[in-house]
Amino acid sequence: MNKREQTHLMIGAGAMKELLQFISAHNNYSDVFVLSDIRTAHYWMKPVTEIFASLRPKEIIIENGESLKTIDTCNIIWSKLMENNATRNSLLINLGGGVVTDLGGFVAAAYKRGIDFVNIPTTLLGMVDAAWGGKTGINFDGVKNQIGTFADPVATVVDVNFLTTISDKEKLSGYAEMIKHALIDSDEHWQMICTADPLQLTIEQVLASLHVKQRIVAADPRETGVRMALNFGHTFGHAIEGYMAAHTSGNILHGEAIAWGMVAEAYLSVQCEGLPQRVANDLTELVLMHYDQSVLSNIDGKALIEFMQHDKKNHDSSIRFSLLQKVGKPVTGATCAPELIHETVDMLLDLAANKQTI
Amino acid sequence: MNKREQTHLMIGAGAMKELLQFISAHNNYSDVFVLSDIRTAHYWMKPVTEIFASLRPKEIIIENGESLKTIDTCNIIWSKLMENNATRNSLLINLGGGVVTDLGGFVAAAYKRGIDFVNIPTTLLGMVDAAWGGKTGINFDGVKNQIGTFADPVATVVDVNFLTTISDKEKLSGYAEMIKHALIDSDEHWQMICTADPLQLTIEQVLASLHVKQRIVAADPRETGVRMALNFGHTFGHAIEGYMAAHTSGNILHGEAIAWGMVAEAYLSVQCEGLPQRVANDLTELVLMHYDQSVLSNIDGKALIEFMQHDKKNHDSSIRFSLLQKVGKPVTGATCAPELIHETVDMLLDLAANKQTI
Numbered sequence: 001m002n003k004r005e006q007t008h009l010m011i012g013a014g015a016m017k018e019l020l021q022f023i024s025a026h027n028n029y030s031d032v033f034v035l036s037d038i039r040t041a042h043y044w045m046k047p048v049t050e051i052f053a054s055l056r057p058k059e060i061i062i063e064n065g066e067s068l069k070t071i072d073t074c075n076i077i078w079s080k081l082m083e084n085n086a087t088r089n090s091l092l093i094n095l096g097g098g099v100v101t102d103l104g105g106f107v108a109a110a111y112k113r114g115i116d117f118v119n120i121p122t123t124l125l126g127m128v129d130a131a132w133g134g135k136t137g138i139n140f141d142g143v144k145n146q147i148g149t150f151a152d153p154v155a156t157v158v159d160v161n162f163l164t165t166i167s168d169k170e171k172l173s174g175y176a177e178m179i180k181h182a183l184i185d186s187d188e189h190w191q192m193i194c195t196a197d198p199l200q201l202t203i204e205q206v207l208a209s210l211h212v213k214q215r216i217v218a219a220d221p222r223e224t225g226v227r228m229a230l231n232f233g234h235t236f237g238h239a240i241e242g243y244m245a246a247h248t249s250g251n252i253l254h255g256e257a258i259a260w261g262m263v264a265e266a267y268l269s270v271q272c273e274g275l276p277q278r279v280a281n282d283l284t285e286l287v288l289m290h291y292d293q294s295v296l297s298n299i300d301g302k303a304l305i306e307f308m309q310h311d312k313k314n315h316d317s318s319i320r321f322s323l324l325q326k327v328g329k330p331v332t333g334a335t336c337a338p339e340l341i342h343e344t345v346d347m348l349l350d351l352a353a354n355k356q357t358i
Numbered sequence: 359m360n361k362r363e364q365t366h367l368m369i370g371a372g373a374m375k376e377l378l379q380f381i382s383a384h385n386n387y388s389d390v391f392v393l394s395d396i397r398t399a400h401y402w403m404k405p406v407t408e409i410f411a412s413l414r415p416k417e418i419i420i421e422n423g424e425s426l427k428t429i430d431t432c433n434i435i436w437s438k439l440m441e442n443n444a445t446r447n448s449l450l451i452n453l454g455g456g457v458v459t460d461l462g463g464f465v466a467a468a469y470k471r472g473i474d475f476v477n478i479p480t481t482l483l484g485m486v487d488a489a490w491g492g493k494t495g496i497n498f499d500g501v502k503n504q505i506g507t508f509a510d511p512v513a514t515v516v517d518v519n520f521l522t523t524i525s526d527k528e529k530l531s532g533y534a535e536m537i538k539h540a541l542i543d544s545d546e547h548w549q550m551i552c553t554a555d556p557l558q559l560t561i562e563q564v565l566a567s568l569h570v571k572q573r574i575v576a577a578d579p580r581e582t583g584v585r586m587a588l589n590f591g592h593t594f595g596h597a598i599e600g601y602m603a604a605h606t607s608g609n610i611l612h613g614e615a616i617a618w619g620m621v622a623e624a625y626l627s628v629q630c631e632g633l634p635q636r637v638a639n640d641l642t643e644l645v646l647m648h649y650d651q652s653v654l655s656n657i658d659g660k661a662l663i664e665f666m667q668h669d670k671k672n673h674d675s676s677i678r679f680s681l682l683q684k685v686g687k688p689v690t691g692a693t694c695a696p697e698l699i700h701e702t703v704d705m706l707l708d709l710a711a712n713k714q715t716i
Contacts, residue, residue: 071429071433075429075498078498078499078504078505079498079499082498082499082501082504106468109507110464110468110505110506110507111504111505112504112505112506113494113495113503113506113507113508113581114507114508114580135471136471137471140436140437141436141437141440143440145471146436146440146469146470147436147468147469147470148468148471149467149468149471149472149507150471150472222472223471309443310440310443
C-alpha cells in the first residue's frame with residue numbers, strides 16, 4: 001500500500017493518457033486490475049485497456065445494477081484478486097458508475113488492508129458526486145451504504161466523452177445531484193442549473209458541480225460537520241430508494257430518488273428553517289418538469305418512515321435532515337416533529353397522485 | 359464517527375474504571391456494544407458489563423476460534439448492530455483474544471464507514487500484540503488476515519488479571535510474540551525473555567514487550583517500512599498456521615506457529631544475513647523447550663511454500679521475509695534463493711521427526 005495523498009483530478013479528452021503517465025511515473029505497481037460492470041465493459045473495457053496495454057491490465061467484470069452492490073460481490077472480487085495473486089502493491093481501476101466506484105473503492109480499501117485505486121466514472125452521477133469524496137461502501141440488509149470506509153482514490157478521471165453511452169434516465173439521475181450542489185452553493189449556481197439542459201450538459205456545468213463537492217469534502221473529509229450539507233434530499237431520498245428496491249420490481253436510480261427527496265426536504269426546510277416558499281416551488285416545478293412522479297405511486301408512507309429511521313445520519317433515535325435556510329445556506333443535523341414528517345410524506349404521495357399543485 | 363486520535367492505553371487493576379471514565383468524559387456515544395466470544399464471555403462478560411452498567415451495554419456473543427474469523431461472522435455482527443439500531447456514534451468494545459479484536463476492529467471500521475471501538479484483550483497474545491497497532495482483519499479463502507483495514511481503537515485496556523482464565527497453551531502462544539519482540543529489540547530484552555517463565559509472566563515483562571510493539575508501530579503506522587520488522591517469523595508462521603487450518607483437525611495457535619516460523623527464519627537469517635549461529639541455536643533450544651514439535655509432523659513442504667506465496671508481504675512473485683542481522687537489528691523485505699527455502703522446510707520437518715539436533 002502506498003501512502004495516501006490528495007486525489008489527482010484528470011479532466012477531459014487527454015485525461016486517460018495523463019492517468020497512464022501518472023501510474024507509470026508515481027508508483028511501483030506490481031499489477032493493474034480494471035473492475036467494471038458488464039454494461040459499461042461492453043462499451044469501454046476495450047478502449048480503456050488498450051490505453052493501458054503497457055501495464056497488461058487484468059479485467060474483472062461484475063453484473064449490472066444497484067442490487068449487486070453487496071458483500072457477496074465483494075467476496076467474488078476479493079477471490080478473483082487472490083486467484084490472480086494481487087499484492088499490496090496492486091492497483092485497482094474502477095471503471096463505471098457509482099456502484100462500481102463505491103464497491104470497488106471498498107474492495108480496494110479492505111484488500112490486504114488497503115491497496116491503491118483509481119476511479120474512472122462513466123456516468124454523470126459518478127462524475128459530479130459518487131467518484132469523488134472518499135466514501136466507499138456497499139448496501140447491507142437492504143440499507144444503502146451501510147458497510148464501507150473512507151478511502152480516497154489516488155486519481156479520478158473526469159471525461160464527458162463517457163456520457164455518450166449512458167441513457168437519458170441516467171443523465172437525469174446525475175442532474176439531481178447537480179441541482180443539490182447548486183442549491184447548497186449559491187444563487188448564481190442555482191440559476192445556472194435551472195436553465196441547464198440535463199441531456200446536453202457542458203463540461204463547465206459538470207465542473208462547477210464537481211467543485212462544490214470538492215470544496216465541501218476538503219473542508220470535512222470524514223463527514224463530522226459541514227459535509228453533511230451534501231445530504232440535502234438524502235434522508236428522504238435514501239428511504240425512497242431503499243423502499244423501491246425492497247418493494248417494487250421497477251428500478252429507480254439514485255438521483256431520481258434524491259430529486260423527490262429534495263422536494264420533500266425543501267418542504268421541511270420551509271416549515272422548519274424559513275427557506276423561502278418560492279425556492280421550494282421552483283425546485284418542485286423543476287423536478288416535476290424532468291422526473292416522472294408516478295414512481296412515487298403505491299409507496300407506503302409508514303414503511304418509508306421506517307427506512308428513514310435506519311439512516312446513517314441519525315445518532316440517536318430521531319431522524320436527522322440536512323436542510324436549507326436559503327439557497328447557499330445549508331443547515332445540518334436538523335430534526336423535525338414526527339407530525340411534520342408525516343405531513344411531508346402525505347404531500348409527496350399527493351404529488352404522485354397529481355393531487356398537489358404548487 | 360469521532361475523529362481518531364492516539365489510542366489511550368490503560369494498564370492494571372484500575373484500568374476498567376479508567377475506561378468507564380474515559381468513555382463517559384470524552385465522547386457522546388449513543389450506545390455501547392460489547393463483542394465477545396462464547397468462551398471469554400463465560401468468564402468475563404458479566405464482570406465487564408457490570409462495570410459499564412451505567413452505559414447499559416448490549417452484548418454480542420460469537421462462537422469461538424480462528425475458524426470464525428470470517429466475513430460471515432462480520433455479516434452476523436453487522437446485522438445485529440443494525441437490529442439494535444447502532445448509529446455512527448455507537449461504541450463497540452471488543453472483549454477477547456486476537457480473533458475478537460481483529461474481527462471486531464474490522465466490523466467497527468466498516469460499519470457506517472467507521473465507528474469507534476475499544477480493545478480489551480483477554481489473552482497474552484492480545485495484550486502484547488494483536489490488540490495494539492491498528493491492524494484489523496479477517497481470514498479469507500483460507501488466507502490469514504487477507505481482508506481488513508488499518509484502524510486504531512480509541513482505547514486499549516491491559517489488565518493481566520484476565521490471564522487467570524486462559525490455558526497454558528494460550529500463554530505460550532503469546533510468549534512467542536514476546537520472544538519476537540525481544541529479538542528485534544535488544545540483547546538485554548532477549549536475555550530477559552530467555553529466562554522468563556511463560557506461565558508466570560510479570561506485568562513488567564508484558565509491558566516491556568508491548569512497548570516494543572508501540573515504538574515500532576508509532577514509527578510506521580501503515581507498515582510501509584520499519585514496521586515490517588514485526589514480521590520476523592511470520593512468513594513461515596502464517597504459512598504453518600494456514601496449512602494446519604486447511605489440512606489438519608488439530609488446532610495450532612497463532613503464537614505456536616510463529617515460534618516454529620522464527621526457528622525457520624532464524625535459520626534463513628544465519629544463511630542470508632549473517633545472524634550469529636549461536637542466536638539461532640539459543641532460539642531453537644528455547645522453542646523446543648516450550649513448544650511441541652510434533653505439530654509439524656505430516657506437513658507437506660510443497661504446500662507450505664504455496665501458502666507463503668499468498669503472503670501479504672510479497673509485492674511481486676518472490677517470497678519476502680523479515681529477518682535478523684543480529685539481536686536488535688532486523689532487516690525487512692529480504693528474499694532468499696528457492697533452494698534455501700526448500701532446505702529450511704526440510705530442516706523444520708527434520709526437527710519434527712527429531713532428526714535434527716542443534
